[in-house]
Structure formats: structure tokens, C-alpha cells
Amino acid sequence: MSAAAQARPEARTGARPAARAGSRAGRLAAGAAAGAVRVFLVLAALFWLMPALGLLISSFLSPTDLNRGGWWQALTAPTRLTADNYERLLADDTITGALLSTVAIAVPATLLVVGLGSLAGYAFAWLEFPGRDWLFLIVVGLLVVPVQVALIPVSELFGAIGLFETTAGVVLFHTAFGLPFAVFLLRNFFAEIPRELLEAARLDGAGELRLFARVVLPLGGPAIASLAIFQFLWVWNDMLVALVFADSANPPITVALQQQVRQFGNNIDVLAPGAFLSMVVPLVVFFAFQRQFVSGVMAGAVK
Secondary structure: OOHHHHHHHHHHHHHHHHHHHHHHHHHHHHHHHHHHHHHHHHHHHHHHHHHHHHHHHHHOOOHHHHHHOOOOHHHHOHHHOOOHHHHHHHOOHHHHHHHHHHHHHHHHHHHHHHHHHHHHHHHHHHOOOOOHHHHHHHHHHHHHOOHHHHHHHHHHHHHHHOOOOOHHHHHHHHHHHHHHHHHHHHHHHHOOOOHHHHHHHHHOOOOHHHHHHHHHHHHOHHHHHHHHHHHHHHHHHOOHHHHHHOOOOOOOHHHHHHHHHHHOOOOHHHHHHHHHHHHHHHHHHHHHOHHHHHHHHHHHHHO
């Protein structure tokens, strides 16, 4: 056996510990980098949630304590927290009526957009009719139309037909401006359904409505859920459309809080709990269905 052949096993045995040490060092470096990223994300999330935390704590402080200092005083003296602000707020007919008015606007506007958008998305994806592609391009073009452009002409139209300062007028406005995005999202999602699946259902005798209800809607659940969440959050947090078209005697919660600011500029014991109540519902909806929201938007917009 030559000297080179005898040295080869020794070279191999010497390389293995070095490779092991290198892989161990690489894993440690990767773990340290991942840990640093997690710490950064946690700190960023805490920084982003700081205003909401301050609003929550302020809503449980009395007016005297709020005038004495900032919300952070409750961190060192938690006994100052009280629920009196919420008791007074919920006893206020204006705020409770505004919450009910917001629900009466947000729920129908969401259901209409989801229902009409689903039907239109299925039609653009799987039905053949003249001018289908051109109509879809027009729908996509409507995505860039700002809400502010339509305020004056729609106000004149609603005034002429008796829908100005009504809940129905606000719902129709939100539905009209929510439909382009709904059709765009659901059409792209429905178009990815395998054609063979639809053809098999047609061969079994399913008509278009049954095919839509039994096959397309169940498969489009993530996109429909994400659309419903997006539309509900937009309508619930809207103030511009509600300020223009809603009934001034029974406005939504955003307008009601804005009126409180105008009438009582330093009335933080009313504004803080009211603002937090208006923020709780969309936060709960979003965090409860965020997986469906992200998966549906990405599937409809990217595929």
C-alpha cells in the first residue's frame, strides 16, 4: 500500500470533526439570527400596539386621574382603574344607538358585496357571454376610482330619489364601491378551480346555480371569508361616507365620536371608552380570521 493510500483515511477522519464543528457553528449562528429576528418582531408588535394599549388603559381611568397624568400611571397604581366610564358610556343612548346603526350598515353592506361579488366572479370565470373580457377590464379599472370623486354626484342622486341621510343610502354606496374588488378577487380565485371538476358536476346533471352553490362556493371559502373580513373592516371604520350620507340624528359610531370631539374637546373619559369599543369589533374579527384573510387575498390576487 502506498503512502498516499495510507494517509487518505487519516485525512478523512480529520475532516469529519472539522465538518461537524462547522455545521454546529452554522446551526448556532442560524439559531442566533432567528432569535434576533423574533425579538425584533416582538418589539415591533409591542410598539405597534402601544397606542391601543394606551387607549385601553385610558378608558379605565377616571377623569381626575386622566387630568393628573398620562395613562402609564396605571402601570404603577393599578387600583386607579375603574369601569365607571363604560357604565356611563353604555347608559348614553347616543353611543348605543350609534353602535346599532354601525351594525345595521356594516352587516348588510358586507352580505351584499359577498353575495353579488360571488355571483359576478363565477360569471366572469366560467360563463361565456359577449364582451366578458372587456367588462372585466372595466371592473378592474373601477378599482382605482377614489371614493371622493363620487360624493357630490351620488349625493345629488340620493337626494333626488330620497336616499340621502338614510341607512339604505350608506349601504348602497359601500356596496357599489366594494363590488369591484370583490369581483376581481373572487373571479381570480374561481378561475383556478379545475375545469374537470365542474364538467363532472355538469355531467351529473347539475345546473349552473346548483354547480355554484354545491361546488364553487365551498371551494371558494377562503377567498369569500377574506373578502367578508376586508369589507366589514372597511365599512365599520369608515367615517367619510357616513359623515356625508348617514342620518345625522342616528349616525354610526365613527361620526358619533367625532361629534363628541367637536362638542367636548377634553371629554376623554367618554372618547376613550367609545373609541375602544368601536375598535374592539374589527380587531376581534381580524385576529379571529386572519389566516383566511391572508390565504384568500394571496390566492385570489397571485394565482
